[in-house]
Amino acid sequence: DAGITQSxxxxxxxTGTPVTLRCHQTENHRYMYWYRQDPGHGLRLIHYSYGVKxxxxxxxxxxxxxxxxxxxxxxxxLESATSSQTSVYFCAISARSGSTRPYNEQFFGPGTRLTxx
Amino acid sequence: xxxxxxSPQNLTAQEGEFITINCSYSVGISALHWLQQHPGGGIVSLxxxxxxxxxxxxxxxxxxxxxxxxxxxxxxxxxxxxxxxxCAVGTGGSQGNLIFGKGTKLSxxx
Numbered sequence: 001d002a003g004i005t006q007s008x009x010x011x012x013x014x015t016g017t018p019v020t021l022r023c024h025q026t027e028n029h030r031y032m033y034w035y036r037q038d039p040g041h042g043l044r045l046i047h048y049s050y051g052v053k054x055x056x057x058x059x060x061x062x063x064x065x066x067x068x069x070x071x072x073x074x075x076x077x078l079e080s081a082t083s084s085q086t087s088v089y090f091c092a093i094s095a096r097s098g099s100t101r102p103y104n105e106q107f108f109g110p111g112t113r114l115t116x117x
Numbered sequence: 118x119x120x121x122x123x124s125p126q127n128l129t130a131q132e133g134e135f136i137t138i139n140c141s142y143s144v145g146i147s148a149l150h151w152l153q154q155h156p157g158g159g160i161v162s163l164x165x166x167x168x169x170x171x172x173x174x175x176x177x178x179x180x181x182x183x184x185x186x187x188x189x190x191x192x193x194x195x196x197x198x199x200x201x202x203x204c205a206v207g208t209g210g211s212q213g214n215l216i217f218g219k220g221t222k223l224s225x226x227x
Contacts, residue, residue: 031213042121042203042217050213058214090160094213105150106215108160 003027004109006091012115019078021112023091025071031094032074033106034058034066036087043090049074081116088113120144123204123218130225136191138221140204143185147209151178151189154201154220163189163202194225 003026013019023032031050035043045058047066055066063085065077078085091109121142130136140149151163164171164178166187171178175194180187191198201222205215 033214035217040219042119042205042219043215044217045212045214048212048214056212058212105148105162105165107162110159 004091004093004107006089006109006112008112009110010113012117013081014117015082016080019081019114019116021076021089021091021114023074023076023109025074025093027093028071029093030071032068033092033094034064034074034076035090035092036060037090037111038087046076046089078114081114083116086114086116119218120216121204121206121218123202123221125221126219127222128224130194130223132195132225132227134194134225136194136198136223136225138189138202138204138223140187140189140218141185142187142204142206142216144206144208144216146206148207149180149187150205150207150215151187152203152205154203156200158200160203191223196225196227199224 005024007022033048034046036046037043044060046060046064047055047058049055049068052068052071067075089112092106094106124139148165148167150165152160153163154160166178166180175192177190201220203220204218207215
């Protein structure tokens with residue numbers, strides 16, 4: 001157990017509203033990731049972070065922003081939610097704690113199911 | 118074309134059967150992962166391998182680096198093995214993220 005929690009676990013919101021999802025880890029891992037999972041697609045990378053205040057875009061970053069002001073928290077924000085952002089969102093951490101490079105093994109949070117009406 | 122392809126997409130088996138799920142990839146990798154996702158559940162790492170073969174209980178994972186192919190085998194399958202099995206590869210890049218296949222949905226009937 002890599003001590004990863006996500007909140008909320010479920011959310012229903014309306015188109016145009018802002019939404020923030022939180023990923024919290026207790027293991028001091030440097031690398032954190034946000035993925036989305038949709039039917040017919042594999043998990044796809046939205047954004048990732050390689051340290052406090054250090055973030056970068058992934059494959060499907062349009063419409064999303066992230067922030068990491070503390071090692072333990074990685075926030076994903078939908079500035080103005082759209083129906084195409086209805087998905088299950090997974091946070092993950094890379095398992096080599098304290099390293100300057102990511103280690104390939106990843107551990108996943110429980111997921112957040114987001115529905116945008 | 119997807120960089121990680123899994124087959125089959127769906128698989129139904131009878132309890133006790135030997136099951137094989139295949140994964141082919143088209144990129145250079147540093148490691149390949151097999152993950153398990155139960156319905157409505159989170160994602161659990163089963164194996165991470167970069168060569169050869171690994172075994173854990175009734176599960177066996179193999180990889181052929183030259184052929185860019187991996188297989189996940191389940192011996193003496195059981196209904197509790199019903200889940201989505203996901204193949205993912207790490208390319209060893211500075212991002213450290215994984216590239217995922219679309220998953221294989223396995224249903225084991227009693």
